[in-house]
Amino acid sequence: MANIFENKDRRVIPNWRSFKKTAVLGELDNNIGRVNKQPIRSLISIDEYIEDWSHNKTIPHAGDLLSSAIVNGIANNEHVLEAAQFILGNSASSTLPQISLAKRFVTSNDKLLTDKLENITISEFASLVDPKLIWNKIKEIKAAIIGFPYNPIFYVELARNYSIVGQEKKALRAMHIALNLSPDNRFILRCGSRLFAHYDEIGIAHDILRKTSLAGIDPWITSAEISLATLRGRSSRFLKKGFEMLNSNNFSSSNITELASAIGTVELIDGSLKKSKQFFKKSLLAPNDNSLAQIEWASSKEPSLRIDINEFHVKHNFEAQALENFHSNHLTECIDNTFRWFLDMPFSKRPVMLGAHIANSFLNDQETSRGFLKAGLISHPNDPQIINNLVYSLALENKIEEAMKFMNLLTDNPTGAADITKICLKATRGLLCFRSGVPDMGRSLYLEAIEKAKDIKNQYYNWLAILNYAREEILVKSNEIETIMETVARIPDNTSAGDVNKLKKEVVELHAKSKVALS
């Protein structure tokens, strides 16, 4: 029995992307308290260099002109373009930095880094999900660190890539180094808090934020601090500062979107729906992917918060789109957006669980489901939930040997696994027994899972276990079949869970077919 994707409590924990992508998305822009101020540095004339170039058409003069142009952010000057073309036309006499700089001026950068993911679909799964790519990246970063060990960004990137391939200790070690090198930087603190939260080190994730000098000053840090404080079961001491920041008019809307969203979540949890709505409204003035995903989650708890996320043109908005597709039953779009969400944050388990669930329970696409799960195992090796779902998918297609191989990665009673996961594992072991020709043991395991789900008063898993068990009894043409079908009949046809309804329909049809075959 599969452990389904649960849209559990969500907080505005920072999303963690590569440094370059985070910068491009504008999360690191700095206009704290300076919303209307002029830039520090005005641009400088490059006329002197143009004049030199016009009298001396040589590679060094061209390089000198391009240097002054890039320093001043000048791109469309005809003399600069001429110098760039000159370098490209004499590449044998030019250096690699000159050539790559010249290319910047003559080629249009029409394909932005952030646009790459937008058009990817699930059909590209096999070519894009390959741990070798990550290990190569790790190798590159480690080589770069040898050359320049004081760059904290390298360690953050290393930690991210290690987390993607499930190297928890190495990831945490790299992040500690980054935090020691630069303890008060927004990017590093946000990534650090995300990593520690990812590995359930909520205390550390919260402490690094609440102890930094930026807490209560930087809205991006304050929002994460408030969110982690609530996850830790505490009330943030920066809430008041957060309110002040939101009301100060010192920050652009894009800089406070996560803060407004985080405070809106706190108000929602505290039951102040009216205040919550006000803050979420503020977060939507210039939302980012995280604040939009947050309101999408919040609307699943409080329908009056529902919005049309398509009204907002937000880059990398895959999580919110996937959740919206899921709730509105647009499953094909959902699987594509879930895949993009996964590629955007490959260390995260939520897109893995959602993608596998949709493919398995709704699209009957076991191969895609297993693709997500195997990809999830890269970052979460030996995760009982993922292994359970993978074994379930394999067993359904009678790939028993492979299923056993994965099941053997787990102990009988894996430590740290949630009760529901343990129930699912029991049922899945039952399924394996049925499919391996040991129905008595399978029956016993299923009945145990059904009872346990009933004990913890989880009707959904109780129904799922019953339906899965019934299917197996039908397939082995058991004598118990009519008794179990009576129980199946007591499950309503239109529950709120689409996968239960679908599975019940399949079981009833299978039973009908088997009766026809017997007669």
Next chain:
Amino acid sequence: MKDNAAHNLLGLTLKSGWKVVEKITKTANSTGSFFSVCYKVEKDGELCFLKAFDFNRFLGLSKMEDPTRSVVDIISEMTSAYKYERDLSNHCKNQHVTKIAFVREASEEHVEGFTYSFVPYLIFDLADGDVRMQLAFSDQLDFAWKLGSLHDIAVGLRQLHQIEVSHQDIKPSNILLFNRKSKLGDIGRSLCKTLNSPYSDYTFTGDANYAPPEIMYAYYENDWHKRVFATDCYLLGSMVVFYFSGISMSALLMKNLEPNFRPESWQGDFAQIKPYLADAFSKALSEFGQCIENEFFRSELTQTIEYLCFPFPEKRGHPIDISQRGNGYSLERFVSKFDLLFRRAELNIMK
């Protein structure tokens, strides 16, 4: 240019006896100053370089910057600039500085028929050109010469630092060649602790296109020595970068920096930008490394640039000096390093 005395010296024999034989349009022979008109002058069979101060241009640019300034103030400023360059040159000459292009003669000419007929001028030895005329990026033979030239520049800078002068404007157009030997040109924007300078209140007096990151982001040390010598260290490192990569250190940095973090966009403080600058700097260093094939020289030069151009001034300079003296702006070790590398490169050529 009709009503501009500085532009109309050609053919004249000056009071000092020099005959103006050729007007130099902005070429490799220029000393880089933007407020001057340059000529070749000849006396007793010797050709020299004349830099005539262009009052009209100075006035025009000054008025453009601040239309309310009085002409008297502007004349005074230009006169100060002229006097300062002349006096600083003499100061350096008297203090045994050898690696800069000295003022040989300073005088003024009255040219009839112009609104501003007074033309102050300085005469220098005529250089063969600036370093951009010599640099080639694909020629292995040039490698040793480049290191020799960098050694000359480092020696010149060290000499200036020893008499409390900071050049502030080291860039390719200010490295002048005399028989393949390099000297620092255009000390007009230099800062001197012991001479009254018209620029003494400036944080940075050189070409802003070559300015170090702390200047770009308006963060700087209040301590004069630390600030100006840290700037010179960066500019020396930037020359190393230019000699081998053909672009400046600031260009390499900006090339590897995301647009949101560029000085004209960034509105946070210098502390917050530091990790991003460090990231861009490390990428710039690795890009620089691609320009040098020989592993030994690549490693040595990359390390030298790392020391000289570190984007945070307090970490700039040789690490031993930083730990022992509190700052690393002494150029002694770099002079030795360039000398060593130059000799080694020469040996490599001879092998």
